[in-house]
Amino acid sequence: xxxxxxxxxxxxxxxxxxxxxxxxxxxxxxxxxxxxxxxxxxxxxxxxxxxxxxxxxxxxxxxxxxxxxxxxxxxxxxxxxxxxxxxxxxxxxxxxxxxxxxxxxxxxxxxxxxxxxxxxxxxxxxxxxxxxxxxxxxxxxxxxxxxxxxxxxxxxxxxxxxxxxxxxxxxxxxxxxxxxxxxxxxxxxxxxxxxxxxxxxxxxxxxxxxxxxxxxxxxxxxxxxxxx
Numbered sequence: 001x002x003x004x005x006x007x008x009x010x011x012x013x014x015x016x017x018x019x020x021x022x023x024x025x026x027x028x029x030x031x032x033x034x035x036x037x038x039x040x041x042x043x044x045x046x047x048x049x050x051x052x053x054x055x056x057x058x059x060x061x062x063x064x065x066x067x068x069x070x071x072x073x074x075x076x077x078x079x080x081x082x083x084x085x086x087x088x089x090x091x092x093x094x095x096x097x098x099x100x101x102x103x104x105x106x107x108x109x110x111x112x113x114x115x116x117x118x119x120x121x122x123x124x125x126x127x128x129x130x131x132x133x134x135x136x137x138x139x140x141x142x143x144x145x146x147x148x149x150x151x152x153x154x155x156x157x158x159x160x161x162x163x164x165x166x167x168x169x170x171x172x173x174x175x176x177x178x179x180x181x182x183x184x185x186x187x188x189x190x191x192x193x194x195x196x197x198x199x200x201x202x203x204x205x206x207x208x209x210x211x212x213x214x215x216x217x218x219x220x221x222x223x224x225x226x227x228x
Contacts, residue, residue: 018205019140027075029061034069038140044071046142050117053109056102056135076135082124085172092172095124096179099154102127102136103185107147114144120199122150123157124176148186152196152221155180155188159217160200160210174220181224189222 011031015022019038023031034040047057061072081098084090099122107116119126120141128135158180161173186192197218201211 017138024075025072029072030075032071032073034140036069039068040071040140041068043139043142046117047073047139049112050106050109055106055109056133057139058135058137076128076130076137078128078130080125081127081129081134082169082172084129085124085176086169090129092175093179096176096181097183098134099124099127099176100180100183100185102134103147103150103154104183106136107150112144116144116147118143118145118147118150118153120150120153121157122154146186146192148188148192149195151180151185152188152192153199155221155225156193156196156200156214156217159220160213163213163216163220164210177221178224181221188225193218193221 011023011025013021014024014030019036020032020034023033025031032040044060048060051057051059058076059074061074063072079087079089081090081095085092085095103119103122106119106122109117111117119136119139120143121138122136126136126138128137155177158173158177161167162170162177164170167173181188188196197214200206200214
């Protein structure tokens with residue numbers, strides 16, 4: 001298929017997301033490769049920027065990847081936040097508070113032209129709980145803009161799982177969402193939540209059933225935020 005590449009030779013596939021695969025290079029580094037050959041250079045730049053300002057993002061190796069769709073990143077050790085909650089190692093409410101703190105810290109990073117750095121995909125499967133603390137991964141959607149949109153995207157992603165009857169994580173997602181929205185945050189009901197819904201509806205990795213549940217997910221966010 002056009003845009004696809006052969007996998008790196010003799011490298012172990014250790015992670016597979018909706019758009020990218022992660023291969024182990026050695027004990028210290030991994031290769032993140034987009035399956036459709038998307039340009040990852042902007043993603044590497046934003047990770048380096050927020051890391052330089054003290055935010056916990058993976059280190060990007062200076063020589064980068066071998067192609068525009070590749071990044072060489074430090075290899076992180078530890079479970080995702082989601083795995084830790086599902087195994088009983090972390091309370092769901094604590095996960096929500098941790099997400100809120102990560103969003104607060106990210107939006108405290110000095111602004112770039114156009115606004116604050118936004119992750120726009122910050123949820124429990126994109127936080128690795130390393131021995132040195134949580135580290136946020138998968139910066140493919142990062143942009144600059146208003147922090148309220150970042151909060152709305154995180155809340156809506158959690159709500160989508162919470163309203164999905166087929167997901168074993170549904171109850172946990174609702175608890176995490178409740179704790180996230182209990183933390184001080186920009187008001188989401190209104191333009192931010194509306195924009196988040198538009199973006200999620202346009203996400204090609206979401207299935208038809210997921211998109212049909214967006215309205216229910218938006219309503220859950222509104223209810224838990226205490227709005228009309």
